[in-house]
Amino acid sequence: xxxxxxxxxxxxxxxxxxxAEAEQGFNRLMDFLPSDxxxxxxxGFDISEPTENTSPLLGWSxxxxxxxxxxxPWSDWSDKEE
Amino acid sequence: MKNTSFFSHIVLQPTTLCNLNCRYCYLPDRxxxxxxxxxxxxAIAESITTTEQPVCLVWHGGEPLATGIRTxxxxxxxxxxxxxxxxxxxxxxTNGTLINQQWCDFFKEWDFQIGVSLDGNELHNQERVTxxxxxxxxxIMHGIELLKQNDILFSIIATVNPKNIDSPSAFxxxxxxxxxxxxxxxxxxxxxxxxxxxxxxSEKVQHFWHELFLVWRxxxxxxxxxxxxxxxxxxxxxxxxxRNSGAKKHYGRGFWPTIAFNGDMVVLSPExxxxxxxxxxxxxxxxxxxxxxxQLVVEAQNAWYVKKFFEGVRECKNxxxxxxFCGGGQASNKYFELGDINRTETTHCRNSRKAVMxxxxxxxxxxxxxxxxxxxx
Numbered sequence: 158x159x160x161x162x163x164x165x166x167x168x169x170x171x172x173x174x175x176x177a178e179a180e181q182g183f184n185r186l187m188d189f190l191p192s193d194x195x196x197x198x199x200x201g202f203d204i205s206e207p208t209e210n211t212s213p214l215l216g217w218s219x220x221x222x223x224x225x226x227x228x229x230p231w232s233d234w235s236d237k238e239e
Numbered sequence: 240m241k242n243t244s245f246f247s248h249i250v251l252q253p254t255t256l257c258n259l260n261c262r263y264c265y266l267p268d269r270x271x272x273x274x275x276x277x278x279x280x281x282a283i284a285e286s287i288t289t290t291e292q293p294v295c296l297v298w299h300g301g302e303p304l305a306t307g308i309r310t311x312x313x314x315x316x317x318x319x320x321x322x323x324x325x326x327x328x329x330x331x332x333t334n335g336t337l338i339n340q341q342w343c344d345f346f347k348e349w350d351f352q353i354g355v356s357l358d359g360n361e362l363h364n365q366e367r368v369t370x371x372x373x374x375x376x377x378x379i380m381h382g383i384e385l386l387k388q389n390d391i392l393f394s395i396i397a398t399v400n401p402k403n404i405d406s407p408s409a410f411x412x413x414x415x416x417x418x419x420x421x422x423x424x425x426x427x428x429x430x431x432x433x434x435x436x437x438x439x440x441s442e443k444v445q446h447f448w449h450e451l452f453l454v455w456r457x458x459x460x461x462x463x464x465x466x467x468x469x470x471x472x473x474x475x476x477x478x479x480x481x482r483n484s485g486a487k488k489h490y491g492r493g494f495w496p497t498i499a500f501n502g503d504m505v506v507l508s509p510e511x512x513x514x515x516x517x518x519x520x521x522x523x524x525x526x527x528x529x530x531x532x533x534q535l536v537v538e539a540q541n542a543w544y545v546k547k548f549f550e551g552v553r554e555c556k557n558x559x560x561x562x563x564f565c566g567g568g569q570a571s572n573k574y575f576e577l578g579d580i581n582r583t584e585t586t587h588c589r590n591s592r593k594a595v596m597x598x599x600x601x602x603x604x605x606x607x608x609x610x611x612x613x614x615x616x
Contacts, residue, residue, distance in 0.1 A: 202566020
């Protein structure tokens with residue numbers, strides 16, 4: 158099930174629809190992957206422009222809603238919660 | 240959205256020198272012996288002292304170990320107090336050929352995270368050679384062996400090039416037997432000094448990712464950064480992670496301030512310290528010997544190329560189906576390949592973002608179709 162429905166009609170909707178088609182294969186893989194190899198939900202690359210009151214943002218975001226394990230090695234140890 | 244630190248990561252160039260002469264290298268000054276001074280690292284350390292957030296120092300190069308162990312030990316001393324307070328963390332990217340016991344002791348003392356550059360087995364690694372053209376494979380493997388003997392974890396950055404692109408299975412199997420913690424894959428690209436890159440055919444790149452994903456899926460024993468991110472994005476999309484902002488964690492890299500050996504600073508892409516000398520100055524936003532790092536990063540927000548970069552990102556957002564996965568591309572790729580930073584899609588986008596996502600999704604969709612056919616028979 159695709160949750161980011163607001164994107165379905167936009168540019169990213171094209172990708173979202175293909176991801177929906179891939180759901181069954183993805184779930185089969187997740188059932189099979191060892192826990193230390195399973196991916197963390199990766200929300201995407203965050204980029205935001207600096208404004209008068211904010212610093213620029215260039216980084217990676219992960220959804221941590223049900224994950225208590227360590228981040229992947231290429232993420233940063235100095236994490237910040239949003 | 241909560242702000243990230245202005246410099247959660249700082250890339251340092253302790254020397255421009257490299258003892259290798261890899262065919263695809265983008266560094267024009269790798270034969271010059273320019274070495275960072277302690278004044279520069281002292282200035283950086285003083286800037287970090289004023290921050291509240293821990294900072295990851297990424298020692299890059301040139302080949303950082305070509306600095307020499309004694310000089311490196313001097314350069315790192317200003318960070319001693321910060322390290323003990325856990326305000327800095329060290330990461331180094333090395334070609335591995337100069338690693339000896341002294342370096343291993345040093346890495347352990349400062350708890351370095353190690354990345355070794357290696358493209359695969361002896362055949363696959365042929366593009367990585369010494370200045371005299373001798374293959375570097377055995378020296379690299381000797382360095383890796385020392386890391387293992389000292390129980391020092393290491394990851395690998397492998398560059399996909401004409402020597403290994405046709406053998407994804409052997410490529411992956413080699414790294415699974417190497418004992419690395421993870422594998423990061425770069426696709427050779429036209430960048431910096433490497434403007435004459437042969438370039439890799441897009442069909443071959445797509446085939447590489449497709450086959451690599453299949454062989455990884457059969458034996459998933461190490462994480463491959465690009466596949467992990469792709470699966471992670473699919474995972475987040477399917478489970479609604481993008482809507483669950485309360486549980487989102489951000490791993491910010493900030494502006495990627497990169498400090499050259501002489502204290503000059505560039506932002507956005509470390510590769511900008513490595514453009515031809517005649518073009519380099521346009522990317523330098525200041526020098527840490529003259530202004531605090533924090534101030535330089537604040538001022539860099541108004542640099543011409545930062546503004547152009549965000550123009551391009553806005554256009555990426557409007558035009559690319561992969562934007563939310565990719566985030567708008569790399570400034571250095573846009574400059575080196577397309578000639579300007581406010582542009583959109585590059586070969587890097589196609590080869591290292593889109594092609595991976597396509598390979599993984601196509602594989603899943605084919606699997607579903609196969610299951611459906613088998614189920615119908």
